[in-house]
Amino acid sequence: MRKTLATVxxxxxxxxxxxxxxxxxxxxxxxxxxxxxLVQDAPFRDYQEMRFDLLIADNDQGSLAQQxxxxxxxxxxxxxxxxxxxxxxxxxxxxxxxQKGKYKVGIVIPKGATAExxxxxxxxANDLSKKLGLGSTLPAREHRGNTYIHMYFDPVSKPTFRTSxxxxxxxxxxxxxxxxxxxxxxxxxxxxxxxxxxxKNGDFGKVFEGVGLKEEPLNDKASYTKHMxxxxxxxxxxxxxxxxxxxxPIGGHIIREREEGSALRIELIPRAHISVAFGKIVxxxxxxxxxxxxMCCIGVWIMPLINLPSLGLxxxxxxxxxxxxxxxxxxxxxxxxxxxxxxxxxxxxPFGAISVVIFSAMGGIWxxxxxxxxxxxxxxxxxxxxWALDGVHNLILRDGNLGDILQNIVFLLCFGLCLWLVSxxxxxxxxxxxx
Amino acid sequence: MPFAIEIHDLHKQYKGSWSPALDGLSLYVKKxxxxxxxxxxxxxxxxxxxxxxxxxxxxxGSAKIYGHNCGxxxxxxxxxxxxxxxxxxxxxxxxxxxxxxxxxxxxxxDDKKIRERSNMLLERLGLDKHADKRIGRxxxxxxxxxxxxxxxxxxxxxxxxxxxxxxxxxxxxAMILNFLKEYHSxxxxxxxxxxxxxxxxxxxxxxxxxxxxxFVVGGSPKxxxxxxxxxxxxxxxxxxxxxxxxxx
Numbered sequence: 001m002r003k004t005l006a007t008v009x010x011x012x013x014x015x016x017x018x019x020x021x022x023x024x025x026x027x028x029x030x031x032x033x034x035x036x037x038l039v040q041d042a043p044f045r046d047y048q049e050m051r052f053d054l055l056i057a058d059n060d061q062g063s064l065a066q067q068x069x070x071x072x073x074x075x076x077x078x079x080x081x082x083x084x085x086x087x088x089x090x091x092x093x094x095x096x097x098x099q100k101g102k103y104k105v106g107i108v109i110p111k112g113a114t115a116e117x118x119x120x121x122x123x124x125a126n127d128l129s130k131k132l133g134l135g136s137t138l139p140a141r142e143h144r145g146n147t148y149i150h151m152y153f154d155p156v157s158k159p160t161f162r163t164s165x166x167x168x169x170x171x172x173x174x175x176x177x178x179x180x181x182x183x184x185x186x187x188x189x190x191x192x193x194x195x196x197x198x199x200k201n202g203d204f205g206k207v208f209e210g211v212g213l214k215e216e217p218l219n220d221k222a223s224y225t226k227h228m229x230x231x232x233x234x235x236x237x238x239x240x241x242x243x244x245x246x247x248x249p250i251g252g253h254i255i256r257e258r259e260e261g262s263a264l265r266i267e268l269i270p271r272a273h274i275s276v277a278f279g280k281i282v283x284x285x286x287x288x289x290x291x292x293x294x295m296c297c298i299g300v301w302i303m304p305l306i307n308l309p310s311l312g313l314x315x316x317x318x319x320x321x322x323x324x325x326x327x328x329x330x331x332x333x334x335x336x337x338x339x340x341x342x343x344x345x346x347x348x349x350p351f352g353a354i355s356v357v358i359f360s361a362m363g364g365i366w367x368x369x370x371x372x373x374x375x376x377x378x379x380x381x382x383x384x385x386x387w388a389l390d391g392v393h394n395l396i397l398r399d400g401n402l403g404d405i406l407q408n409i410v411f412l413l414c415f416g417l418c419l420w421l422v423s424x425x426x427x428x429x430x431x432x433x434x435x
Numbered sequence: 436m437p438f439a440i441e442i443h444d445l446h447k448q449y450k451g452s453w454s455p456a457l458d459g460l461s462l463y464v465k466k467x468x469x470x471x472x473x474x475x476x477x478x479x480x481x482x483x484x485x486x487x488x489x490x491x492x493x494x495x496g497s498a499k500i501y502g503h504n505c506g507x508x509x510x511x512x513x514x515x516x517x518x519x520x521x522x523x524x525x526x527x528x529x530x531x532x533x534x535x536x537x538x539x540x541x542x543x544x545d546d547k548k549i550r551e552r553s554n555m556l557l558e559r560l561g562l563d564k565h566a567d568k569r570i571g572r573x574x575x576x577x578x579x580x581x582x583x584x585x586x587x588x589x590x591x592x593x594x595x596x597x598x599x600x601x602x603x604x605x606x607x608x609a610m611i612l613n614f615l616k617e618y619h620s621x622x623x624x625x626x627x628x629x630x631x632x633x634x635x636x637x638x639x640x641x642x643x644x645x646x647x648x649x650f651v652v653g654g655s656p657k658x659x660x661x662x663x664x665x666x667x668x669x670x671x672x673x674x675x676x677x678x679x680x681x682x683x
Contacts (some may be wrong), residue, residue: 002540002543006536007537009537014526017528257526261520262526264524269513271510272541
């Protein structure tokens with residue numbers, strides 16, 4: 001134990017003397033998480049959270065158009081643009097603006113849409129009246145063909161964006177149509193002098209208040225639950241990536257010690273090698289843990305300063321500590337492995353760097369694993385970064401506790417232990433000799 | 436047991452090598468002697484040291500230090516042997532004192548003893564004023580002296596040095612040689628390799644000349660000079676037995 005402690009102290013002295021290296025070890029991942037969180041902020045935002053300029057050409061000028069516009073105006077997602085340069089938008093103007101890419105989406109309410117909806121509502125109301133034996137009828141005619149509300153998109157828009165907007169607009173149009181229907185049924189009732197049928201709430205939304213879809217948190221601690229966003233993904237993801245990049249300094253450090261001869265000195269001391277190796281692992285695992293803590297602090301306190309959401313640490317933030325330590329152990333052991341496996345820094349450093357990038361791509365660091373193909377989702381299980389990120393997500397998104405991340409920790413420890421044992425075997429097999 | 440080192444019929448050939456590094460080398464070093472292991476490049480000096488330290492396994496033959504088999508009792512041997520490799524086996528970014536403290540700790544020596552021993556050796560080898568300087572900033576001679584100190588912290592009975600004065604100035608060399616004599620005078624054994632014949636002549640009780648992995652001739656420098664016809668210096672004896680052809 002004294003030998004291990006001596007190694008930790010020695011590593012600390014070497015570490016603090018390399019101020020530039022020390023700063024890079026903390027500053028570069030910090031820059032990485034900030035840049036990645038900023039870059040991926042927009043793609044991560046749900047479309048429901050965003051506010052779009054919506055072009056609207058109202059050729060109808062009827063109650064249906066009024067209802068749709070009122071609904072859209074109340075919505076947090078749309079900002080209605082129905083005139084440009086003081087002139088009401090025409091269908092042609094709308095198309096031109098979208099074609100130029102100045103706006104993303106527009107709708108055209110065709111002439112006679114209100115009349116057509118009213119006619120349809122009258123037909124349904126009359127049908128109901130007939131079935132209920134009310135006797136009264138509203139004027140109705142045959143359908144006059146299609147009077148669809150047309151949607152237009154900027155050609156650059158992604159399919160997911162189109163689908164989201166489509167659903168959101170559809171909701172308002174359905175509500176407007178339903179309101180029309182209710183008002184017709186209400187009118188029929190009045191014709192029948194049935195006061196009980198008088199609908200006080202002519203608005204469809206109010207009629208169905210308390211009915212429909214409402215998202216609820218999975219646990220009873222709704223005050224906490226965080227949703228996936230750019231910060232919740234990027235801060236832990238790139239912090240883990242940064243932790244694994246410690247492979248480069250560790251690998252280089254081990255090869256340098258071998259080249260400069262200090263590894264030979266250790267070899268000549270009885271029973272020193274294992275203690276020294278363990279000391280290195282302990283020290284760098286602590287460095288990685290500290291690195292993760294610093295990145296989390298940046299997520300919590302610095303991100304809101306640059307208009308990004310604050311990082312939520314879950315209901316059991318202390319459980320992040322063993323998670324970070326297990327990740328640090330896996331990364332350190334991997335660095336030790338790379339340093340032992342290769343003879344020169346020219347071999348070790350490119351391998352270390354590229355393998356970390358591959359592990360990160362496989363493990364869902366760049367894009368959430370849910371977006372990968374089913375085959376790649378299986379491949380991701382081979383990446384220690386996936387286990388690390390999944391464990392952190394269990395804590396900060398799924399409100400998990402230590403029990404929920406045990407499997408992740410065990411995997412990371414096994415990964416690290418296997419590599420460390422292979423490194424020691426390789427080290428002993430290669431041996432050192434006086435040159 | 437009169438011998439500190441017993442090397443018997445050692446054979447070693449490295450993978451991919453055309454000729455053996457050791458080809459039946461036998462050598463015996465008595466206790467409390469300074470013995471110079473001399474030979475041209477590729478004679479097998481460093482391989483012999485590697486085998487003695489348990490860093491390399493011989494293909495055949497045996498090597499013993501104070502009766503302990505070098506291949507099997509590695510831990511015991513490393514505990515009683517101090518090895519000064521030719522390369523500076525120290526941490527360049529640590530000060531001399533930090534290096535010695537760390538190495539002493541790894542040997543399991545307590546802090547007080549590390550301090551006492553380091554201070555004594557630093558003073559003796561003229562590095563006491565530079566103990567807080569990083570090894571990387573030392574001159575070549577200072578590095579060599581620090582390298583020797585690091586190998587002596589655990590007070591070994593046998594000191595093996597591989598060209599300890601290579602590339603150092605006259606003053607540093609004199610200091611190192613005086614120190615080795617003093618260390619020997621305290622009852623310790625020293626095995627020492629060098630290409631500098633006058634240095635061996637100056638400090639060795641006996642020298643062993645090896646070539647092409649075999650023992651060629653041995654004895655005290657004076658005996659060897661007087662017993663070899665036409666030789667006035669040890670260098671003449673060396674050239675007489677190993678020839679004038681350049682070795683690669």
